[in-house]
Amino acid sequence: MPKVSALDMPDVPKGKLPEHLEVQRTRVVCNADAPIYTEPFHYSGAFALMGVDNSVTLESFCKNLKIEVIELTEDTMEFDMIGIDASLANAFRRILIAEVPTMAIENVLMVNNTSVIPDEVLAHRLGLIPLNADPKLFEYLSEHDTPNERNTIVFKLAVSCKKGSPRLTVKSDQLKWLPGGSELEMESPTPSAKPRTYTSFSRSQDSMPEFANKPLGVKHQDIIIDKLGPGQAIELEAHAVKGIGKVHAKWSPVATAWYRMLPEVILLKEIKGVDAEKLVKKCPVNVFDIEDVGKGGKKAVVANPRACTLCRECIRGVNEPQVELRRAKDHFIS
Amino acid sequence: MEHGSLTDLSSSTFSLIDEDHTLANSVRFTLNQDPRVQFCGYSIPHPSDNKVNIRVQTTGDPAKDVLKDALQNLMLMCKHVRTTFDDTVNDFRATEKVEHIDINSDR
Numbered sequence: 532m533p534k535v536s537a538l539d540m541p542d543v544p545k546g547k548l549p550e551h552l553e554v555q556r557t558r559v560v561c562n563a564d565a566p567i568y569t570e571p572f573h574y575s576g577a578f579a580l581m582g583v584d585n586s587v588t589l590e591s592f593c594k595n596l597k598i599e600v601i602e603l604t605e606d607t608m609e610f611d612m613i614g615i616d617a618s619l620a621n622a623f624r625r626i627l628i629a630e631v632p633t634m635a636i637e638n639v640l641m642v643n644n645t646s647v648i649p650d651e652v653l654a655h656r657l658g659l660i661p662l663n664a665d666p667k668l669f670e671y672l673s674e675h676d677t678p679n680e681r682n683t684i685v686f687k688l689a690v691s692c693k694k695g696s697p698r699l700t701v702k703s704d705q706l707k708w709l710p711g712g713s714e715l716e717m718e719s720p721t722p723s724a725k726p727r728t729y730t731s732f733s734r735s736q737d738s739m740p741e742f743a744n745k746p747l748g749v750k751h752q753d754i755i756i757d758k759l760g761p762g763q764a765i766e767l768e769a770h771a772v773k774g775i776g777k778v779h780a781k782w783s784p785v786a787t788a789w790y791r792m793l794p795e796v797i798l799l800k801e802i803k804g805v806d807a808e809k810l811v812k813k814c815p816v817n818v819f820d821i822e823d824v825g826k827g828g829k830k831a832v833v834a835n836p837r838a839c840t841l842c843r844e845c846i847r848g849v850n851e852p853q854v855e856l857r858r859a860k861d862h863f864i865s
Numbered sequence: 866m867e868h869g870s871l872t873d874l875s876s877s878t879f880s881l882i883d884e885d886h887t888l889a890n891s892v893r894f895t896l897n898q899d900p901r902v903q904f905c906g907y908s909i910p911h912p913s914d915n916k917v918n919i920r921v922q923t924t925g926d927p928a929k930d931v932l933k934d935a936l937q938n939l940m941l942m943c944k945h946v947r948t949t950f951d952d953t954v955n956d957f958r959a960t961e962k963v964e965h966i967d968i969n970s971d972r
Binding site: 576586588589593598615619621623630 | 885886887888890891893894897898899900902938941942943945946949950953954957958961
């Protein structure tokens, strides 16, 4: 009997990987105790001995990439990415959180703060307030730059609670935008003719065409900044600059960004009758459903695999494997 | 910064400053797709320093050129993802006909 290589056997597909290896390459199988096949097969020569090319060329990547938007509102977005690797998807997630610039209050010049909240805590709270300003219209402010109308937004907060009146809550709508720049004067060594302020605006920001239609301000008007008792007052000026989330989380544009891999639920054998009903009941997110086969028989089918949260209820405590839970390594959803 | 041997240009370690897993993992992925690469990997010597060491060993070509090509590929891949994403979002907005949502249209 002549020796035949296992790869030349009649039932092995040529040029492609055999099915069980294809599952290992593209799917993470989630067993009851731990997931297996999690390592990505990136190396271009991984299957060279079998004659299969594992490389992903630029053309094939561009052809296979698909993006589908599920939901898009002003504050949230949910979309699917198909045909991309986990390393790129994670890089996008990390960049969204840490490296997309926004505007946030950085320097706070305190004139008067007699409230119960200390200066630095109040300044920290002001920094976390989200601002309605497009960072593309601004430049970064570095240490030796002077603050001018192209890199700073100036806000003013001047509130006081009169004696005899009830406690006053200072909300974010009291932050007034000063398009003409800072109003506080710096102390000059010589009493010169014109005192300098803390910013050098050459022109007022509301004369600039970008801000003419949309005045700058805070995004939400009802954020509580501080609470004042009778006789207390706050007077301060806040300067907002452009920054990225890596430096301080106040500059992160997203509340958070996350992804998960597309779940696949495979029924290893036909599940009928009472077993089918038990399986459907086990799943807390209704992944399975009952399909009526003729003569009153019931069969379990996978109705909604996308909802699977990997709670593993369907594979826990079962004697023989009925369900296999898998994740696709190149399909990322939310 | 490249640490390598003067005689053997096909293997060297590149030390990048101000980078982290974001770039290093993506570059490792694109490097692996190149058939000239025999081995590639990255490590972060200490999480407090912002440094990444990328090791490239090739089948003969200078490691510097292979890394440059991989970075170029990565840039083109990201550009393609961006254009696909923009097109998909524009199509979605056009089909949804949202009038009351105030999003910048130059996004």
